[in-house]
Amino acid sequence: MHNLIHKYEEEKRKLNELGQRSLEQEIPLSTNEALQAQSRRVDELINQMYQEKRRYSDALRLNFCLGGDVVSFPAWFIQTIQGRLDEVSARIERQSEPRQAFEEERKAFQALFASMDIARKPEFEYWEDKLSLKHSVLYERLYLQGLKDGMQLANAFAAPFVLSD
Numbered sequence: 001m002h003n004l005i006h007k008y009e010e011e012k013r014k015l016n017e018l019g020q021r022s023l024e025q026e027i028p029l030s031t032n033e034a035l036q037a038q039s040r041r042v043d044e045l046i047n048q049m050y051q052e053k054r055r056y057s058d059a060l061r062l063n064f065c066l067g068g069d070v071v072s073f074p075a076w077f078i079q080t081i082q083g084r085l086d087e088v089s090a091r092i093e094r095q096s097e098p099r100q101a102f103e104e105e106r107k108a109f110q111a112l113f114a115s116m117d118i119a120r121k122p123e124f125e126y127w128e129d130k131l132s133l134k135h136s137v138l139y140e141r142l143y144l145q146g147l148k149d150g151m152q153l154a155n156a157f158a159a160p161f162v163l164s165d
Contacts, residue, residue, distance in 0.1 A: 004045060004048055004049050004052060005049065007045060008042065008045040008046065008049060011038065011041050011042050011045055012042055014038055015035070015038045015039055015041075015042050018032070018034055018035045018038050019035060022035055084149065085142070088141075088142060088145045088149075089138065089142065092137075092138060092141040092142065092145070093138070095141075101130070101133050101134045101137045102134050102137075104130045104133070104134075105127070105130035105131050105133065105134040107130075108123070108126050108127040108129075108130040108131075109127050109130075109131070111123055111126075111127070
């Protein structure tokens with residue numbers, strides 16, 4: 001993973017240099033073949049990093065202490081938690097309050113790339129601000145939902161277990 005990150009940073013730097021040169025030469029970004037090819041390389045590295053991260057998270061084993069013994073959560077439990085995270089993320093994106101931040105980010109992104117001219121730096125900075133706000137709203141909601149789920153889970157583990165016929 002470390003090698004992928006290093007390679008990604010290097011390829012991203014090359015992409016930025018190509019983009020800057022293209023802007024200085026007043027070549028539209030959308031017609032610069034070298035820039036487009038470099039962008040595809042960066043996208044591929046992002047996909048590889050995501051796949052690598054997923055592979056590590058699939059192999060993740062969470063441990064906890066139960067009466068002094070270290071116990072691992074079973075794979076189905078970890079998959080359930082991951083599914084819950086995906087479900088909560090989707091629900092947060094549909095809620096009205098966070099939805100406004102997501103809509104603002106989407107509109108800012110569309111305005112930025114309407115002409116594919118990154119030279120319009122104010123629009124780019126505006127979009128970056130909206131993207132940052134969108135992520136902070138999402139992470140805040142995920143954190144709060146995680147606290148709620150954690151409390152419910154702890155309460156369920158602490159409750160007396162009764163077998164019924």
